[in-house]
Amino acid sequence: MADQYAQTGEDSRPTEIPAIRWEEPPEGPVLVLLDQTRLPAEEVELVCTDASALVEAIRSLAVRGAPLLGIAGAYGVALAAARGFDVDDAANSLAGARPTAVNLAVGVRRARAAFQAELGKGGDARQAAEAALAAARKLHREDAEASARMAERGLALLDELLPGGGHRILTHCNTGSLVSGGEGTAFAVALAAHRVGRLRRLWVDETRPLLQGARLTAYEAARSGMAYTLLTDNAAGSLFAAGEVDAVLIGADRIAADGSVANKVGSYPLAVLARYHHVPFIVVAPVTTIDLDTPDGASIEVEQRPGHEVTEVTAPQVPVAGAEAGGGIPVAPLGTQAYNPAFDVTPPELVTAIVTEEGAVSPVTAEALAELCARSRQVTIS
Numbered sequence: 146m147a148d149q150y151a152q153t154g155e156d157s158r159p160t161e162i163p164a165i166r167w168e169e170p171p172e173g174p175v176l177v178l179l180d181q182t183r184l185p186a187e188e189v190e191l192v193c194t195d196a197s198a199l200v201e202a203i204r205s206l207a208v209r210g211a212p213l214l215g216i217a218g219a220y221g222v223a224l225a226a227a228r229g230f231d232v233d234d235a236a237n238s239l240a241g242a243r244p245t246a247v248n249l250a251v252g253v254r255r256a257r258a259a260f261q262a263e264l265g266k267g268g269d270a271r272q273a274a275e276a277a278l279a280a281a282r283k284l285h286r287e288d289a290e291a292s293a294r295m296a297e298r299g300l301a302l303l304d305e306l307l308p309g310g311g312h313r314i315l316t317h318c319n320t321g322s323l324v325s326g327g328e329g330t331a332f333a334v335a336l337a338a339h340r341v342g343r344l345r346r347l348w349v350d351e352t353r354p355l356l357q358g359a360r361l362t363a364y365e366a367a368r369s370g371m372a373y374t375l376l377t378d379n380a381a382g383s384l385f386a387a388g389e390v391d392a393v394l395i396g397a398d399r400i401a402a403d404g405s406v407a408n409k410v411g412s413y414p415l416a417v418l419a420r421y422h423h424v425p426f427i428v429v430a431p432v433t434t435i436d437l438d439t440p441d442g443a444s445i446e447v448e449q450r451p452g453h454e455v456t457e458v459t460a461p462q463v464p465v466a467g468a469e470a471g472g473g474i475p476v477a478p479l480g481t482q483a484y485n486p487a488f489d490v491t492p493p494e495l496v497t498a499i500v501t502e503e504g505a506v507s508p509v510t511a512e513a514l515a516e517l518c519a520r521s522r523q524v525t526i527s
């Protein structure tokens with residue numbers, strides 16, 4: 146069936162999309178973001194000159210995706226320092242902009258620590274700001290390197306689990322260049338398989354309500370030239386039943402110490418479907434997404450988002466005059482209340498493997514995750 150929906154990308158532009166970059170025009174440093182709320186219709190850039198503009202961009206998902214949130218948070222601290230704003234205030238507002246993706250707080254913490262360490266060594270404000278920027282640039286580089294290594298390790302695992310190639314991969318939400326300093330996490334694995342001719346099809350969940358799959362993953366898949374097919378989230382079950390899914394590849398926003406995985410809402414039902422149909426369910430995430438300070442899935446704060454994201458559909462660049470608060474077109478009676486968690490939590494027993502740049506963990510246990518993180522710290526130190 147997969148081939149009858151043959152949709153291959155037409156775009157030959159480079160797949161790496163500059164989701165974020167630091168610039169230093171004469172009027173002062175800025176953080177330039179590709180506004181992901183406007184994709185795929187428009188490639189519009191947001192120019193942030195202070196932390197509050199970046200906080201708004203994070204909350205509106207103009208910039209999004211766990212690893213990129215970490216990079217943006219670090220640059221946000223550097224921006225506040227470079228422009229003479231209060232760094233502690235900036236760090237606190239950035240770290241609190243979205244609660245679930247642990248990378249955001251990690252990135253903010255790394256840049257803030259570099260800033261404070263430089264001051265502690267007797268450096269002046271300019272030197273401290275430069276130290277924060279250096280920490281942000283380092284995190285950006287490390288994430289790009291991690292992305293390449295995750296792609297390599299993820300492809301090796303797919304080849305091991307699915308001998309014979311021709312992988313039909315289902316993915317949820319968006320985990321490509323738009324969430325990363327490199328080519329992403331789970332999507333980067335699919336891209337690696339495509340480049341060596343071992344991706345038969347990427348099944349792309351549209352990912353309601355904000356449609357990161359339909360708007361962003363399809364956009365990235367088209368640019369790559371891979372064979373991909375979009376589906377509604379509720380059509381995934383019939384694909385599994387038809388035997389059309391060889392593996393599920395998703396990202397993560399926070400992985401608790403016991404191996405519970407918080408990811409875009411709709412991930413947990415895919416894990417249950419995968420288990421029922423004996424299909425590998427693989428999580429691809431950098432080590433920075435593993436949070437040993439969060440003991441288990443119940444301890445992960447799941448972001449609750451505004452109801453209008455469910456009760457309205459919004460044409461990103463065309464606000465609808467007179468529509469509800471969200472500016473979209475109502476699809477439910479005015480006043481309808483909506484349940485809109487941004488993420489859900491998959492228990493470790495439903496996860497076949499967690500693939501990181503330092504290696505894969507399977508089965509997923511607290512001990513194996515702790516060992517992986519310890520090994521990663523050794524690598525970082527050396």
Ligand SMILES: CSC[C@H]1O[C@H](OP(=O)(O)O)[C@H](O)[C@@H]1O
Pocket residue numbers: 206209210211212317318319320324330331357395396397398408409410487
């Ligand atoms: C690999 S990070 C991408 C991750 O982030 C997405 O959430 P959001 O679009 O709300 O930032 C989703 O959970 C993806 O798996």
